[in-house]
Amino acid sequence: MLDEGTYHGKLLTIGTGKLETVKATPYIWAKWRITHVAGDGKWIDIAPVERESRWWDTPAAEQYTCERLMMLGFNGDIANPQFTADPHPQTVGVQLVCKHDTRGEKTYENWDLLREGGSREHSAWDADAERLFNAKFATRKASSPVPTAPASPEPGPVTETIVPAPTGDIRDDEIPF
Numbered sequence: 310m311l312d313e314g315t316y317h318g319k320l321l322t323i324g325t326g327k328l329e330t331v332k333a334t335p336y337i338w339a340k341w342r343i344t345h346v347a348g349d350g351k352w353i354d355i356a357p358v359e360r361e362s363r364w365w366d367t368p369a370a371e372q373y374t375c376e377r378l379m380m381l382g383f384n385g386d387i388a389n390p391q392f393t394a395d396p397h398p399q400t401v402g403v404q405l406v407c408k409h410d411t412r413g414e415k416t417y418e419n420w421d422l423l424r425e426g427g428s429r430e431h432s433a434w435d436a437d438a439e440r441l442f443n444a445k446f447a448t449r450k451a452s453s454p455v456p457t458a459p460a461s462p463e464p465g466p467v468t469e470t471i472v473p474a475p476t477g478d479i480r481d482d483e484i485p486f
Contacts, residue, residue, distance in 0.1 A: 310416065311360075315423060316405045317345040317352055320381065320398040321359065323390050325366075325434040325442075335366040335434060335442075337374060337387070341405060341420065360407075362420045366442055375449040380422055385446045387439045 318341035327333045339362045345352040364374035381403075382394030392398050404423035409416050434442070 310409075310418060311343070311346075311355075311358070311407055313408050314406075315347040316343050316407060317347075317402050318343040318360070318405050319400070319402040320392065323383075323387075325387055325439070326363075327434065335438060336363045337366060337378070337442075338363050339377075339381075343405070344402075347404075360405075360418065360420050362405075362422070371445065371449070375446055375453070377422055378446065379450060379453070380424070383446075385443055385450060387434070387442055 321340040321342055323337060323339045325335065325337055327335045341360050341362070342357050343360055344355065344357050346355050347353075362377075364370065364377050366374060380394065381398045382392045384391040384393070396402070406421055406423050408419045408421075410419050411417075
């Protein structure tokens with residue numbers, strides 16, 4: 310499990326899936342190759358690993374999901390996804406955020422695109438679900454300003470400020486508990 314933090318990765322592919330529950334909640338997944346972590350104000354190489362993001366296709370999450378896809382320059386065709394964002398998410402890469410989510414006794418990594426301000430099996434959507442999503446995405450894309458992902462050209466400076474640890478001795482009376 311990777312630590313929580315900001316990472317650099319390249320988009321490998323996207324696809325669709327649905328939960329294997331009674332509701333069968335549909336989602337879009339994005340697979341990333343993670344190659345760097347932000348630390349000490351710079352990008353630090355890590356052994357490449359693959360991770361996934363999931364964006365839900367529900368009325369409550371539709372805007373959020375479409376914003377993420379527009380940040381990547383998604384063409385709106387789930388069956389034949391193409392991306393046109395600059396910087397290009399597949400060749401240059403993007404900044405991603407890893408957060409941990411603990412449910413019960415298990416902790417999971419949640420990956421998402423950085424916005425300033427574990428591989429799973431997937432069962433694909435049927436053709437009707439793909440057409441419906443493509444139509445909803447096209448409608449939202451036509452009526453919304455295109456959000457942009459923060460640039461993350463070949464790993465360079467980190468966009469967030471990393472505050473150095475304080476120096477000097479801490480007296481016992483300065484500890485707030």
